[in-house]
Amino acid sequence: MPDVITNIMAELNDQQFSITLKKGQKSLAARDINVIWYRRFQIKDNLNLSLEEFEKSTDSEIRRFRTSEKIALFRSLVYRLEDKFWLSHPDTAAVNKIMQLDIARKLEIIVPKTWIISSKEQLKEVLKIYPKLALKPIKDIRPISMGKKFFNQYTTIIEMDFLDHLNDEPFPFLVQEYISKDYEVRSFFIDDEFYSMAIFSQDNDQTTVDFRRYDYKYPNRNVPFKLPVDIDQKLKKLLRRLKLNTGSIDLLVSGDKYYFLEVNPVGQFGMVSSPCNYHLHKKIAQFLIKQDNA
Amino acid sequence: MTKDYFILHGNCIPVKGATRSIICDLQLGKYKYIPNELYDILNLSREHSITDLEEKFDLSEDGSLFHYFEALVKSGYGIFTNTPELFPVLDLEFATYSEVTNAIIDYNSTSTYNLISVIKQLEGLVCEAVQIRNFDGLNIDILEKISTTFSESSIPIFEIILKHDIIVEGRLESILENNSRFRYVIVHSSPVDKSIEIKNSKVHFTKKSIDSSSHCGQISSFFFTVNIESFTEALAYNSCLNKKISIDTNGEIKNCPSFEKSFGIINNTKLVDVLRNLEFKKVWKINKDQISTCKDCEFRYICTDCRAYTKNGGLFDKPQKCSYNPYIGEWEN
Numbered sequence: 356m357p358d359v360i361t362n363i364m365a366e367l368n369d370q371q372f373s374i375t376l377k378k379g380q381k382s383l384a385a386r387d388i389n390v391i392w393y394r395r396f397q398i399k400d401n402l403n404l405s406l407e408e409f410e411k412s413t414d415s416e417i418r419r420f421r422t423s424e425k426i427a428l429f430r431s432l433v434y435r436l437e438d439k440f441w442l443s444h445p446d447t448a449a450v451n452k453i454m455q456l457d458i459a460r461k462l463e464i465i466v467p468k469t470w471i472i473s474s475k476e477q478l479k480e481v482l483k484i485y486p487k488l489a490l491k492p493i494k495d496i497r498p499i500s501m502g503k504k505f506f507n508q509y510t511t512i513i514e515m516d517f518l519d520h521l522n523d524e525p526f527p528f529l530v531q532e533y534i535s536k537d538y539e540v541r542s543f544f545i546d547d548e549f550y551s552m553a554i555f556s557q558d559n560d561q562t563t564v565d566f567r568r569y570d571y572k573y574p575n576r577n578v579p580f581k582l583p584v585d586i587d588q589k590l591k592k593l594l595r596r597l598k599l600n601t602g603s604i605d606l607l608v609s610g611d612k613y614y615f616l617e618v619n620p621v622g623q624f625g626m627v628s629s630p631c632n633y634h635l636h637k638k639i640a641q642f643l644i645k646q647d648n649a
Numbered sequence: 650m651t652k653d654y655f656i657l658h659g660n661c662i663p664v665k666g667a668t669r670s671i672i673c674d675l676q677l678g679k680y681k682y683i684p685n686e687l688y689d690i691l692n693l694s695r696e697h698s699i700t701d702l703e704e705k706f707d708l709s710e711d712g713s714l715f716h717y718f719e720a721l722v723k724s725g726y727g728i729f730t731n732t733p734e735l736f737p738v739l740d741l742e743f744a745t746y747s748e749v750t751n752a753i754i755d756y757n758s759t760s761t762y763n764l765i766s767v768i769k770q771l772e773g774l775v776c777e778a779v780q781i782r783n784f785d786g787l788n789i790d791i792l793e794k795i796s797t798t799f800s801e802s803s804i805p806i807f808e809i810i811l812k813h814d815i816i817v818e819g820r821l822e823s824i825l826e827n828n829s830r831f832r833y834v835i836v837h838s839s840p841v842d843k844s845i846e847i848k849n850s851k852v853h854f855t856k857k858s859i860d861s862s863s864h865c866g867q868i869s870s871f872f873f874t875v876n877i878e879s880f881t882e883a884l885a886y887n888s889c890l891n892k893k894i895s896i897d898t899n900g901e902i903k904n905c906p907s908f909e910k911s912f913g914i915i916n917n918t919k920l921v922d923v924l925r926n927l928e929f930k931k932v933w934k935i936n937k938d939q940i941s942t943c944k945d946c947e948f949r950y951i952c953t954d955c956r957a958y959t960k961n962g963g964l965f966d967k968p969q970k971c972s973y974n975p976y977i978g979e980w981e982n
């Protein structure tokens with residue numbers, strides 16, 4: 356069971372700036388922390404307003420204020436822990452797809468041609484040359500619930516007929532040339548090593564585009580994979596450039612080409628670890644202990 | 650582009666038996682029979698091209714090898730590739746974080762030890778699954794107490810086998826409604842056979858009487874488990890006794906309730922101290938490769954095991970309740 360911290364207390368005076376995290380009787384002072392494994396940060400937000408008051412209040416303004424306070428608190432915590440060892444630092448973890456692709460390109464890593472579209476005309480021009488495009492979010496997938504339905508921004512293939520659904524100046528979105536792949540590779544990086552998995556999903560249309568759209572009848576084949584040495588080297592260089600000491604990289608393999616898609620700094624490793632028996636939970640724990648004792 | 654190599658997927662592991670082999674698909678949880686000749690070829694197929702293999706095994710003429718490979722690709726067990734070195738075989742190391750993963754606790758109307766404290770100890774050891782077996786009837790108050798203790802514990806999986814009685818049957822539903830950790834409930838000596846589901850629990854009523862621990866140790870293909878965890882465990886350890894601790898109806902701490910050897914009585918011995926005793930862990934290391942007959946059986950890493958009831962009573966003999974003969978490849982009855 357993870358320990359959920361129920362209290363964050365900070366005190367700043369002319370002698371010191373201290374932060375203490377508390378859970379019940381247990382407490383942890385910032386000065387006693389050596390290592391942080393950054394996954395995600397959340398502050399439980401119990402608005403102490405009655406429902407009636409809440410509805411009357413200018414809802415979005417309250418939310419915006421609270422969100423900005425939460426971010427400030429988080430930033431203060433990160434600032435206080437700045438000299439500690441972070442497995443994924445929140446600053447480096449914030450880099451988005453476009454930035455990653457550009458840095459990768461400069462390191463001579465193959466990347467799919469990518470556009471940010473904000474006009475129907477522009478998309479039409481692109482589709483004339485690349486009749487099939489992959490549509491995906493610029494940053495992360497965020498499940499959105501609308502009523503009882505859930506929407507995930509899984510990668511979707513679009514063709515000319517997509518234009519029919521579009522107004523002239525749509526909200527900016529990202530498209531990439533469609534790569535017909537032999538298989539996908541997901542590589543988790545920790546302690547200077549990649550743990551990779553090949554995902555064969557070509558055999559069924561459901562998952563051809565995005566393996567996260569899981570098909571239970573024809574499951575993907577997930578097998579251990581070893582990156583070719585030159586790709587391994589280039590990707591390590593990329594991670595160094597992005598100042599990431601861990602992350603989960605997505606690649607597409609087409610013939611002898613390895614297309615870099617993105618790196619997720621706080622990516623899931625369980626989905627690579629269990630099918631490949633990599634024992635990544637153990638490796639991460641050992642790595643953190645090593646850093647803690649360093 | 651022609652592909653020079655055939656490889657099995659890294660999580661499809663061939664196992665050779667006396668008369669035939671199987672490929673265990675550890676991802677999708679199934680297996681497939683293949684002839685032993687093909688096993689030998691598959692063992693070399695990551696290092697040798699198909700043409701090489703054909704020459705080596707004198708199969709160049711008929712093209713049969715290619716057809717075998719093609720069939721394996723079609724059924725999803727492997728691929729043709731030019732880069733076999735990029736697709737390593739699964740790492741077959743077994744690792745879990747807990748010192749004990751499963752426990753059998755026998756508790757009868759005559760038992761006098763403190764069951765609740767046992768469950769608390771198991772929780773402290775991060776045990777994953779606990780099975781409680783009752784042969785002669787369980788007082789309803791005790792059953793409710795067990796249920797409450799489990800629902801408040803962090804032990805994820807809980808099973809119970811108990812003797813039918815009218816009061817228990819009447820209360821079972823409300824107990825299971827409040828405790829989602831029961832995976833299985835088996836009610837033996839029941840007036841009828843029936844299976845029902847209550848919340849997350851499967852409840853089987855059976856007319857059979859399970860009146861002692863001697864009912865344990867059944868071997869059948871029905872109990873085969875094909876996945877990474879149990880396969881890698883079976884490769885190195887005993888597929889029944891590894892990381893198991895048991896208490897018999899008298900409160901004796903044992904590897905299995907059916908064993909003679911006791912490592913102390915639960916009233917005055919802590920489970921954690923028994924686990925420090927190296928003698929206790931000796932049987933954990935008896936894998937199928939050390940067991941007569943099983944060592945020649947193609948099912949040895951997907952099969953369960955039993956060390957309490959064996960063919961000639963020896964610790965390294967084949968399980969008594971197995972009717973499979975790997976030397977003719979048949980189940981005998």
Ligand code: SF4
Pocket residue numbers: 753865866867889890905906907908954955956957958
């Ligand atoms: S050794 Fe046999 S009797 Fe004992 S728990 Fe295992 S299967 Fe049951």
Ligand code: SF4
Pocket residue numbers: 868937942943944946947948949952953954967968971972973974975
């Ligand atoms: S011979 Fe051994 S391994 Fe084979 S089925 Fe029987 S008990 Fe299992």
